[in-house]
Amino acid sequence: MDFTLWDIVRNLLTGLQWTLLLSLVAFVCGSAAGLLLLVARISEQPLLRGAARGYIELFQGTPLLMQLFMVFFGLALFGLDVSAWMAAAIALTLFSSAFLAEIWRGCVESIPRGQWEASGSLALTRFEQLRHVILPQALRIAVAPTVGFSVQVVKGTAVTSIIGFTELTKTGGMLANATFEPFLIYGLVAVGYFILCYPLSLSARYLERRLHAPA
Amino acid sequence: MAYQFDFAPVLAQGDLLFKGALFTLQLTLIGTVLGVAIGVVGAVTRAWRLRPFDALFGLYVELIRNTPFIVQLFFIFFGLPALGVRLTEWQAAVLAMVINLGAYSTEIIRAGIQAVPKGQLEAAAALAMSRFEAFRYVVLQPALAKVWPALSSQIVIVMLGSAVCSQIATEELSFAANFIQSRNFRAFETYLLTTLLYLLMAIVVRQLLAWIGQRLLMGRR
Amino acid sequence: MPLLRVSALHKYYGDNHVLKGVDLSIEEGEVVAIIGRSGSGKSTLLRTLNGLESISDGVIEVDGEYLDAARADLRALRQKVGMVFQQFNLFPHLTVGENVMLAPQVVKKAGKAEARYLAEQMLARVGLSDKVDAYPDRLSGGQQQRVAIARALAMSPKVLLCDEITSALDPELVNEVLSVVRQLAREGMTLIMVTHEMRFAREVGDKLVFMHQGKVHEVGHPREVFAAPQTAELANFIGAVAGG
Numbered sequence A: 001m002d003f004t005l006w007d008i009v010r011n012l013l014t015g016l017q018w019t020l021l022l023s024l025v026a027f028v029c030g031s032a033a034g035l036l037l038l039v040a041r042i043s044e045q046p047l048l049r050g051a052a053r054g055y056i057e058l059f060q061g062t063p064l065l066m067q068l069f070m071v072f073f074g075l076a077l078f079g080l081d082v083s084a085w086m087a088a089a090i091a092l093t094l095f096s097s098a099f100l101a102e103i104w105r106g107c108v109e110s111i112p113r114g115q116w117e118a119s120g121s122l123a124l125t126r127f128e129q130l131r132h133v134i135l136p137q138a139l140r141i142a143v144a145p146t147v148g149f150s151v152q153v154v155k156g157t158a159v160t161s162i163i164g165f166t167e168l169t170k171t172g173g174m175l176a177n178a179t180f181e182p183f184l185i186y187g188l189v190a191v192g193y194f195i196l197c198y199p200l201s202l203s204a205r206y207l208e209r210r211l212h213a214p215a
Numbered sequence B: 001m002a003y004q005f006d007f008a009p010v011l012a013q014g015d016l017l018f019k020g021a022l023f024t025l026q027l028t029l030i031g032t033v034l035g036v037a038i039g040v041v042g043a044v045t046r047a048w049r050l051r052p053f054d055a056l057f058g059l060y061v062e063l064i065r066n067t068p069f070i071v072q073l074f075f076i077f078f079g080l081p082a083l084g085v086r087l088t089e090w091q092a093a094v095l096a097m098v099i100n101l102g103a104y105s106t107e108i109i110r111a112g113i114q115a116v117p118k119g120q121l122e123a124a125a126a127l128a129m130s131r132f133e134a135f136r137y138v139v140l141q142p143a144l145a146k147v148w149p150a151l152s153s154q155i156v157i158v159m160l161g162s163a164v165c166s167q168i169a170t171e172e173l174s175f176a177a178n179f180i181q182s183r184n185f186r187a188f189e190t191y192l193l194t195t196l197l198y199l200l201m202a203i204v205v206r207q208l209l210a211w212i213g214q215r216l217l218m219g220r221r
Numbered sequence C: 001m002p003l004l005r006v007s008a009l010h011k012y013y014g015d016n017h018v019l020k021g022v023d024l025s026i027e028e029g030e031v032v033a034i035i036g037r038s039g040s041g042k043s044t045l046l047r048t049l050n051g052l053e054s055i056s057d058g059v060i061e062v063d064g065e066y067l068d069a070a071r072a073d074l075r076a077l078r079q080k081v082g083m084v085f086q087q088f089n090l091f092p093h094l095t096v097g098e099n100v101m102l103a104p105q106v107v108k109k110a111g112k113a114e115a116r117y118l119a120e121q122m123l124a125r126v127g128l129s130d131k132v133d134a135y136p137d138r139l140s141g142g143q144q145q146r147v148a149i150a151r152a153l154a155m156s157p158k159v160l161l162c163d164e165i166t167s168a169l170d171p172e173l174v175n176e177v178l179s180v181v182r183q184l185a186r187e188g189m190t191l192i193m194v195t196h197e198m199r200f201a202r203e204v205g206d207k208l209v210f211m212h213q214g215k216v217h218e219v220g221h222p223r224e225v226f227a228a229p230q231t232a233e234l235a236n237f238i239g240a241v242a243g244g
Helices: A005-041 A046-060 A064-077 A084-109 A113-121 A126-163 A168-179 A182-212 B014-047 B053-065 B069-083 B089-115 B118-126 B131-168 B173-184 B187-217 C042-048 C074-080 C096-106 C112-125 C141-153 C171-186 C198-204 C222-227 C232-243
Strands: C004-013 C016-026 C031-035 C057-062 C065-068 C081-084 C159-163 C190-194 C207-212 C215-220
Touching: A005 A046, A005 A084, A005 A126, A005 A168, A005 A182, A046 A084, A046 B187, A064 A084, A064 A126, A064 B131, A064 B173, A064 B187, A084 A126, A113 A126, A126 A168, A126 A182, A126 B069, A126 B131, A168 A182, A168 B069, A182 B053, A182 B069, B014 B053, B014 B089, B014 B131, B014 B173, B014 B187, B053 B089, B069 B089, B069 B131, B089 B131, B118 B131, B118 C074, B118 C081, B131 B173, B131 B187, B131 C096, B173 B187, C004 C042, C016 C042, C016 C215, C031 C042, C031 C198, C042 C159, C042 C190, C042 C207, C065 C074, C074 C081, C081 C141, C096 C112, C096 C141, C112 C141, C141 C159, C141 C171, C171 C190, C171 C198, C198 C222, C207 C222, C207 C232, C215 C222, C215 C232
Parallel strands: C031 C190, C031 C207, C081 C159, C159 C190
Antiparallel strands: C004 C016, C004 C057, C057 C065, C207 C215
C-alpha cells in the first residue's frame, strides 16, 4: 500500500486531535483535582496534610508509564473493563493534579505570613482566608508556572501510546511500520508536538517576565 | 472483589527486577554526567552569547523541551538508521537521555551563571584572570550550587522518564517488569512492586544528589 | 619617569561623553585621592586604569605597559594594577586563604605551598592571620575588605586602586580598613583612591585630584588644595561635603 505525504499528514492530524483532547481533559480535570489536593496539602489537619504529601510524593517519584499501568491493570481488578482512553485520562489527571498542587503550594507559601495573620485577625475562617485573601494573590504568581506545566501534560500524553491509545505518537508508530519511513514520520510527529508546546512555552516565559517586570 | 493478591510469583523474579533497576541507575548515571557536561557548555555559550553557537544551542533547547522524550527516543532508534546511524538499544537510550538532560540543564545552569553577581567577574578580571579562568574558578561552582536543587529534580525526572526505553527493548527496570508480568500474568502486582521500586530509587537518588551537592558545591567541609 | 601616566583620555558610553580628555601623572609611592561629585567620572577613570572599562581615545601607561583604544595586554597590565572594590567582591565559595591564593596559583602558576605561604603573609599584613580557613560570610564587612586588600596585594601590584572601599561599611568598621591603607601608604605603596573620606585624604594623601564634568578640574597637595581651592567648583564641593 502506498502512502502519499498527504495521507501521512492527514492521519497524523487525526492523532494530533486526540493528543489535544487528552491534554485538555487531563489539564482541566487535573486542575480541579489539584485544587482539592492543594487545600488538603496546606490544611491544618496533619492527617489530611500527610496524605496529600504522600500522594504528591508518589506521583512525582514514579514514572508516568507505571502510573498508567497501575490504573490500567488496577481498575481491571475491580472487574471494570477500562478502555485505553479512560485509563489514559485518569492516569494523566492524577499525574497532573500532583504536580499542579505542588506548584500551587509554592505560590501559596510565597504569600507573606502577614496576609494570613491579618485576615485571621478579621475573624475569617481558614477557608474564607484562602478563598478571599490568599488564593487571589497566589493566582497571579501561579499563572506562569501553570502554563509552563501544561507543556509537560501535552508531552506526557505521548506515553499513553504504550497502552494503545491512538494519539499522535501511536499513530506515528503505526504509520512508520506501514511506510518504512520512520525518519520522516517521527520527524513529523515531533513537529506536531512542537506546534502544540512551543506557543505554551513562549506564553509561560512571557507571563513570567511580565510578573517579574517592575510594576 | 474476589481478587486474591499474590506477590510470590513477582518476588520469585526479584533478581530480574534488581538487575533492571541497576541498569536504570547506570543509564541515569551516564546520562547525568554527559548531560550536565553538555549543559555547562551550552549554558556558557548562551550566557556569553558566543555567536553563532548560542543560537544553535537555543534551537536545540527549544526543540528538546517542546517534544516528548519518547518521540526523541523513537526518532533516534527508528529514524536515525535512515541516515546510516544504527545504534543498539542501550546506546539509543543513553543518547536520548543525554540529549534530553543536556537541553534542560543548559537552561538551568544558564540561570545559575547569570545569577552570579557582576562584581565577582570584575574581581577576577582585576586579578588578571582570563575570562575562561574566571569562569572555571570563580563562576562555575557558585552557579552550580545555586541551581543544584533544580538540576537534581531534572535528573530524577529523566531517570523516571527512562521507563519508556522499554519500548525499544532497552533492558532497564520497566522492561524487566513487562517481561515478568508476561510470564506470570500478575500484571498489577508486578507493576505495583516496580512502581514502589522506582519510588525508592527516586528518593535515594534525590538524597544522593543532595549529599553530593553539599560535599562538592557548597564548599563547607 | 612617572609610574603611571594618563594622556588625553576619552570615554564615551554611547552618546554620553563621560571622560573628556583626562591627563594625569603619578609617581611611584604617591598616594592619590580622587574626589568629585557622583557622575563626575571619578570611578570611571579609576576603572579604566586596569581595563575594567575600555577607553575611547587616549593613552594609559603603567610601568611600561601601554594601553589605548586599539590594543591592550590586559593580563600584563592587571598584574601591575591591583584593585579593591566598594562591595569587597570576595569569592564566597572559597575560604579567606583560598581567596588570596587563587590568582597567584591560576595567573602566576605558583605552587600550592608557595601560594599558601604568600597568603599567610598577606593576611598577616592586614591583621587577619587567624581567619585563613574561615569563609567570607563569617567575617564582618571590615574584615572582608581587609581580605580583599590582601588578595590584591598577593599579586604584588605596582599600583593599588581603591574604589570607595569604605562606602559600604558600617561607620564603626571604617577605621580598621583605613588603618590598613595608612600602613600601606607608609610602606611606600602607590595608591589611587576614589574616596569620600576627606579627612583621610588630607592626612595620608600626597596628591588630590578633583574631577568635575569628566575632566581633572584641579590638582594639588591635599592640605593646600583644601586650605585654598583655586576654583569655585572645588570650593563649592568642599563646602558641601563639610556642611553635609
